[in-house]
């Protein structure tokens with residue numbers, strides 16, 4: 444068979460994820476290096492990372508401690524089988540993650556991404572009820588505008604139409620809570636909006652419709668980030684916890700973004716003082732340096748599986764790369780960096796300054812809402828008539844040209860910089876964004 448040599452800069456074969464492929468390939472944006480708060484482009488420009496990669500590089504890029512840990516691990520042991528075998532770092536990391544998670548969330552199942560962490564949580568929820576003799580609890584409840592990754596489970600409980608509409612009927616027995624955002628009631632709220640806690644009561648309606656005995660779990664993001672940074676109304680998450688507890692329904696917090704300091708705490712569960720039954724996480728777990736996801740379960744959930752003959756596998760689930768040595772090494776180093784550099788408390792200190800900077804954009808052209816929490820922000824723009832998402836994407840391109848990386852979803856600009864950011868870089872981010880918005884008047 445003839446081998447066709449391809450020129451190195453042929454962009455065609457790579458089918459890019461969540462990307463307008465033709466548009467990108469006509470005008471590519473290629474990054475070649477990263478250090479601290481900045482990327483370098485292939486044409487030698489420096490770009491300030493306003494998004495921590497994709498909400499993941501919480502310790503900044505190329506942290507020497509994380510780099511050294513990965514290098515040393517690659518040299519020492521590249522891989523150890525994950526099934527019926529183990530290696531010490533996976534156990535150490537599980538202990539460290541359990542120690543960081545609130546309450547008795549103390550057992551950790553490793554995977555390779557947020558999507559896998561979510562599918563793992565949904566499967567654990569179903570199998571848990573079955574193990575306890577409630578096999579009829581098979582329904583899963585997600586939320587409109589939720590994002591739980593792209594597996595069939597996560598997509599089914601997710602609530603973003605574009606991610607769902609082309610993929611058929613998905614999982615059966617799924618229902619959705621209403622989303623929590625209403626601009627007419629919440630616009631320009633600082634932090635958690637006052638209005639909207641009552642939307643959690645919709646769960647009572649869903650329970651009345653299906654009966655609690657058919658419902659396994661409710662899954663929500665404490666802050667719905669990917670759909671445009673929807674901050675939970677004050678009291679909403681506590682109310683969800685009350686209702687799920689009352690009906691024996693598991694509550695899953697998808698903390699793929701809110702985990703590891705984004706809100707100034709180990710997890711959103713701690714920040715909001717609400718104890719879920721399962722937490723999913725990924726991204727900041729390794730500071731984005733090696734792919735890894737994790738599902739953290741409360742003790743009673745793990746214990747429910749630990750019956751029957753001891754030689755029988757308790758949960759028929761896992762990934763070849765569960766607890767991969769390189770990911771474990773990166774995660775252990777990332778957790779050290781977060782602790783040694785006090786990054787979560789730095790976020791708490793910086794959050795009020797961040798909030799001021801976000802809300803100072805009020806009144807600039809096309810800005811219809813501003814939202815913030817921890818080191819997260821959204822700038823919602825008025826859409827161009829008949830061309831949804833175009834205005835924000837134009838802003839993204841202009842910001843990139845000015846050396847600032849932001850993220851957009853629909854007509855919303857989302858920001859989530861590395862937790863190592865300083866006041867001066869906060870000023871730089873919002874200074875550039877203000878310029879962009881003024882230019883677009």
Ligand SMILES: Cc1ncc(COP(=O)(O)O)c(C=O)c1O
Pocket residue numbers: 555556557558559561590591592593664668669697698699700725726
């Ligand atoms: C809340 C949430 N869950 C799941 C995912 C999926 O994670 P991954 O892309 O690692 O599969 C994401 C990704 O942004 C997320 O924000």
